[in-house]
Amino acid sequence: MNEYIAIFFTHSGAIKFDRFCKKNNIKSELMPVPRKLSSNCGICSKFCYDDSIDTLISDEIEKIYECHEKEYVLRYEE
Known part of the structure; x- marks a missing residue:
């Protein structure tokens, strides 16, 4: 799982996203x-997700990074 x-x-955008994840059984934590x-x-x-992150994009999100050990790879930017 990615x-x-x-x-x-x-x-508030972070809190909305966290609620969305929990409602859709996506493992997530705010930090x-x-x-x-x-x-x-x-x-x-x-958060952990296997499908395309395009389905998660909302106006609240500024950026999404994929985590690879201690490296972050930009996957989406508003």
Whole structure:
């Protein structure tokens, strides 16, 4: 399963996404944005997903990174 970090424009966007994930049985957790990455709101969602992330994109999401050990690969940017 692929692991991702989604960064949001606002805290409320992160909370909405987390609720969406939980409702759709997608493993996710809210956490501070890693220092290597930047954000307007400082909170991100770390989640696991196997399908195309295109189905998860919303206006609330600023960026999505795929996690590879300690490296982050940008997969989506608003």
